[in-house]
Amino acid sequence: MDFKEKIELIKQFDHYIQNQCTGKPAVLAKKLGVSERNIFRLIETLEFMGGDLEYCSKIESYRYKKSGCLQLGFEVYNPENTSPALIELNVLHGLRLAGATQT
Numbered sequence: 001m002d003f004k005e006k007i008e009l010i011k012q013f014d015h016y017i018q019n020q021c022t023g024k025p026a027v028l029a030k031k032l033g034v035s036e037r038n039i040f041r042l043i044e045t046l047e048f049m050g051g052d053l054e055y056c057s058k059i060e061s062y063r064y065k066k067s068g069c070l071q072l073g074f075e076v077y078n079p080e081n082t083s084p085a086l087i088e089l090n091v092l093h094g095l096r097l098a099g100a101t102q103t
Contacts, residue, residue, distance in 0.1 A: 007072060009034065013042050014070040017053070020061040028062075046070075 001009070012032055016022040022031075029036045043053055043062070052065040 009038075010042065010045060010070070011072065013046070014051075017046075017051075017062050017064060018069070020056075020059050020063055022061045024060060027060075 009032060013022070013028075016028065016031065022028045025036050025039045029039050032039070034042075046053060049070070051068070051070065053062050054065050055062050
């Protein structure tokens with residue numbers, strides 16, 4: 001899977017999370033066209049990016065523990081603005097949410 005495909009997969013997974021319709025890992029794997037193992041890798045990636053996830057058996061869906069949204073993109077700011085860009089690229093771990101602390 002190349003970088004662009006991984007980003008699209010992360011976006012799709014986030015969409016299902018936001019709409020609380022992921023289903024169980026096996027169901028989600030089928031929806032996204034990946035293995036169950038890849039679902040757990042996606043969960044690890046989203047958690048690395050700052051998305052704290054939990055599975056709710058009542059609604060049979062993953063959800064974020066705190067309200068928020070995934071942001072993937074490029075933000076242009078002037079040199080006087082010292083805030084970080086929306087996207088940080090980490091060669092080993094992929095993408096993470098802006099403002100998330102790295103361990």
